[in-house]
Amino acid sequence: MMKEDVISEEKDISLQGKLAKMYVVGLKAGYGKEIILKGMDLAIRDKSITAIMGPSGCGKTTLLRCLNRLHELSPNAFVSGKVLLDGVDIYSKHVDPVSVRRKVGMVFQKPNPFPTMSIFENAVAGLRLMGIKDKEKLNAAAERSLRLAFLWDEVKERLDRPATSLSGGQQQRLCIARALSIEPEVILMDEPCSALDPVATAKIEEAMFALKKQYTIVLVTHNSQQAARVSDYTAFLYMGELIEYGQTKQIFENPSNELTERYVTGKFG
Amino acid sequence: MTRLMDIGLEKLSRLVLDMADLAEKSVISSLQSYLAGKNDTQQLEQWSQELRKIQDEIGELSVEMIARHQPVASDLRFVKACMEIAYGFSRFGRYAYDISEVLELWHGFSRCRQDELREMIGMVTNMIRMSVEALARRDVQLGLQVFELDDKVDILFRKSMEKVSKNPNSIPECDIPLLLVMRYLERIADHAAYIGETVSYVVTGNSSI
Amino acid sequence: MELYTFENITSRRRVLKNRMMNILIYLTAFLALTPLILIIADAVVQGLPALSLSFLFSTPVPVGYQGGGIAPMIQGSAIMVAIASLISVPIGVTAGIFYSEWPESRISTLSSFSNDVLAEFPTMVIGIFAYATVVLATGTFSALAGGIALGIIMIPIVARTAEESLKAVPNSVKEASLALGIPRWKTVIYVVMNTAKGGLITGIILSIARAAGETAPLILTAGFSNSFVSNLLNPAGSISYLIYYYGISPYSSWHAIAWGAALILIAIMLSLSLTVRLIANVRTGLEVA
Numbered sequence: 128m129m130k131e132d133v134i135s136e137e138k139d140i141s142l143q144g145k146l147a148k149m150y151v152v153g154l155k156a157g158y159g160k161e162i163i164l165k166g167m168d169l170a171i172r173d174k175s176i177t178a179i180m181g182p183s184g185c186g187k188t189t190l191l192r193c194l195n196r197l198h199e200l201s202p203n204a205f206v207s208g209k210v211l212l213d214g215v216d217i218y219s220k221h222v223d224p225v226s227v228r229r230k231v232g233m234v235f236q237k238p239n240p241f242p243t244m245s246i247f248e249n250a251v252a253g254l255r256l257m258g259i260k261d262k263e264k265l266n267a268a269a270e271r272s273l274r275l276a277f278l279w280d281e282v283k284e285r286l287d288r289p290a291t292s293l294s295g296g297q298q299q300r301l302c303i304a305r306a307l308s309i310e311p312e313v314i315l316m317d318e319p320c321s322a323l324d325p326v327a328t329a330k331i332e333e334a335m336f337a338l339k340k341q342y343t344i345v346l347v348t349h350n351s352q353q354a355a356r357v358s359d360y361t362a363f364l365y366m367g368e369l370i371e372y373g374q375t376k377q378i379f380e381n382p383s384n385e386l387t388e389r390y391v392t393g394k395f396g
Numbered sequence: 397m398t399r400l401m402d403i404g405l406e407k408l409s410r411l412v413l414d415m416a417d418l419a420e421k422s423v424i425s426s427l428q429s430y431l432a433g434k435n436d437t438q439q440l441e442q443w444s445q446e447l448r449k450i451q452d453e454i455g456e457l458s459v460e461m462i463a464r465h466q467p468v469a470s471d472l473r474f475v476k477a478c479m480e481i482a483y484g485f486s487r488f489g490r491y492a493y494d495i496s497e498v499l500e501l502w503h504g505f506s507r508c509r510q511d512e513l514r515e516m517i518g519m520v521t522n523m524i525r526m527s528v529e530a531l532a533r534r535d536v537q538l539g540l541q542v543f544e545l546d547d548k549v550d551i552l553f554r555k556s557m558e559k560v561s562k563n564p565n566s567i568p569e570c571d572i573p574l575l576l577v578m579r580y581l582e583r584i585a586d587h588a589a590y591i592g593e594t595v596s597y598v599v600t601g602n603s604s605i
Numbered sequence: 606m607e608l609y610t611f612e613n614i615t616s617r618r619r620v621l622k623n624r625m626m627n628i629l630i631y632l633t634a635f636l637a638l639t640p641l642i643l644i645i646a647d648a649v650v651q652g653l654p655a656l657s658l659s660f661l662f663s664t665p666v667p668v669g670y671q672g673g674g675i676a677p678m679i680q681g682s683a684i685m686v687a688i689a690s691l692i693s694v695p696i697g698v699t700a701g702i703f704y705s706e707w708p709e710s711r712i713s714t715l716s717s718f719s720n721d722v723l724a725e726f727p728t729m730v731i732g733i734f735a736y737a738t739v740v741l742a743t744g745t746f747s748a749l750a751g752g753i754a755l756g757i758i759m760i761p762i763v764a765r766t767a768e769e770s771l772k773a774v775p776n777s778v779k780e781a782s783l784a785l786g787i788p789r790w791k792t793v794i795y796v797v798m799n800t801a802k803g804g805l806i807t808g809i810i811l812s813i814a815r816a817a818g819e820t821a822p823l824i825l826t827a828g829f830s831n832s833f834v835s836n837l838l839n840p841a842g843s844i845s846y847l848i849y850y851y852g853i854s855p856y857s858s859w860h861a862i863a864w865g866a867a868l869i870l871i872a873i874m875l876s877l878s879l880t881v882r883l884i885a886n887v888r889t890g891l892e893v894a
Contacts (some may be wrong), residue, residue: 195784197780197783197784200783202709225786225787225788226786227786228783228784228785228786229785229786232784232785232786233784235777235780235781235784237777239775239777239778239780239781240781241778241781241782241796241799241800242778242800243799243800243802243803244799252782252785252796253785253786253787256782256785256787256791256795256796257786257787302781305781305785306784306785309785309786351468352466355466355468379468379469379472380468380469380472380473380601381469381473381601381602382469388469388470391468391469392399392467392468392469392470392471393399393401394399
């Protein structure tokens with residue numbers, strides 16, 4: 128209980144009524160002997176978009192994958208520290224990692240719909256594999272999540288077509304719908320637009336903006352301008368350490384740390 | 397590391413400093429010509445127009461920088477500051493011209509009492525020089541000093557106004573031009589103070605003292 | 606550097622050389638194709654006269670009589686291949702899953718290695734093994750023994766192709782499933798297998814094609830029979846055995862039947878290969894737009 132209060136004091140700019148959904152406390156992670164995250168404290172505010180930015184290799188993807196316990200599945204991976212979701216440490220021995228991933232969904236850098244399944248099947252894959260068979264429920268869930276992903280209108284006439292018949296941007300929105308269908312509370316996005324063209328990117332950013340009213344979104348991006356456009360809070364990582372965290376407006380108008388200033392203005396070599 | 401943006405930012409800097417020099421020259425020239433009894437309204441009008449032109453150029457370049465490069469942090473503050481400072485300097489030129497016009501209308505001002513005016517001229521000239529230097533050197537302290545001097549100018553102006561309004565023996569040919577010129581000087585000082593404040597904004601991101 | 610025109614001697618020599626190389630390459634490619642063409646041509650020429658609808662559906666007749674067919678042998682081959690598939694597919698696919706999803710385990714590496722060894726085993730030796738076990742235990746040649754022998758031959762092929770198809774499923778698909786909160790075992794069974802089903806099916810079909818053509822192990826296990834299979838513990842005829850048995854006989858009518866059977870076998874092989882090709886092209890599904 129005490130540690131969480133300490134975090135709010137140190138890193139808090141202004142809660143503005145948005146409580147923290149997740150707290151990262153002393154997170155260390157890496158592979159074998161290589162330490163990627165060197166001990167990090169971070170608060171993720173509820174119902175907002177938190178962007179994690181930094182140069183390549185700074186550990187932002189590793190951080191993201193620690194939030195849904197995906198990191199530990201890689202060979203030789205290690206994690207230490209705590210990650211609190213609604214006050215509960217997801218790394219505690221009593222917590223089932225599978226249940227964590229149901230609450231914390233993920234969208235990956237390269238769109239990865241299940242290739243042998245149709246659009247509809249992809250949208251409800253999570254529910255089906257949880258054992259839900261009721262056709263009406265599945266149909267309703269598919270429509271709901273495809274609407275939230277701003278994809279419904281484009282695919283409602285062809286839900287049975289293979290998922291691979293969609294364009295890259297549409298596939299990514301399908302992946303977002305798939306993640307949404309199991310009704311998570313947090314959505315992690317690992318550079319979701321980096322493989323997409325500007326128009327597709329804009330559509331996804333529009334979807335993100337609408338989604339943040341109901342979900343907590345953590346967005347990793349190497350494009351600091353996307354962070355500036357879309358996020359409410361921005362964290363700047365460098366070499367496995369959290370350099371600065373605050374409201375996006377402040378980070379991009381008047382960053383406190385000189386390293387942050389150099390990064391956002393493009394003075395990094 | 398030079399970025400694409402730096403070329404534009406540098407040009408913006410040069411334009412602002414050119415404008416600063418011309419604006420300073422304008423005001424000082426008009427004040428000195430008053431003290432010496434000469435007048436060169438035409439030159440000042442020309443300088444004022446040139447300053448307007450440079451202001452427009454700065455405005456256009458700033459917008460281009462924003463459209464092309466989406467500057468952030470200190471770059472963004474710098475671009476915003478340039479646009480505002482350019483406006484300030486163009487005002488310098490305009491007021492310098494206005495002052496010389498007043499002098500044209502009321503020739504023979506030299507026969508009036510001049511000590512308050514001279515005092516104010518001295519202070520404002522100083523403020524202009526300081527603000528331009530603070531800008532060129534990005535000297536936050538110097539900028540803040542200019543800001544503080546503005547209060548003194550305001551006090552001086554108010555005193556003079558009171559004096560005139562309470563003086564039963566006021567001489568219109570002296571007092572009207574006196575107040576007009578002091579008014580312009582007070583405005584010039586205001587802008588110089590704002591420029592000083594802007595230096596702080598560019599460097600530290602804070603605009604209040 | 607001047608552009609070479611075709612008037613230039615050096616360039617003409619180069620073009621000539623290029624043309625000669627092309628001809629040489631086409632020649633060697635054609636040469637490699639020749640045996641297959643000759644075999645098929647021979648089989649067609651010799652076997653086509655024997656083919657008819659009754660050939661496919663009637664039983665053999667004694668020498669000298671007209672008509673007759675190889676229906677029992679077709680049935681025998683089919684039954685034995687079916688038995689072999691029932692044995693090899695579950696074992697092979699499970700092994701393939703094990704090798705691809707848990708490659709670090711020592712049992713996995715050991716098993717995978719022995720699997721590779723078994724794949725290269727002479728099928729005759731597998732036949733002897735089946736003889737020594739099943740035939741001696743049951744006291745008779747049988748379709749069951751033949752099926753078991755073929756099954757053992759099929760296992761490593763199924764396992765290898767299953768392993769490869771599963772490995773070919775991109776990691777991103779597995780991660781997508783895991784990130785949805787789908788436990789590992791469900792991910793493997795419902796997502797990975799589903800994605801690899803094209804490859805799995807082609808693997809099974811290929812191993813069936815291989816097994817259908819085996820002769821040596823059947824000599825030692827299933828023996829031969831002229832009648833339809835009624836009891837799995839009785840000897841059973843097969844297409845490949847028939848080709849051997851009738852082929853070395855002194856009767857020219859039997860030679861013709863053998864050629865006919867050979868043509869049937871070739872036709873089965875070709876159609877299985879084509880099916881595999883079609884499946885591979887249509888249902889790969891691993892291409893992302």
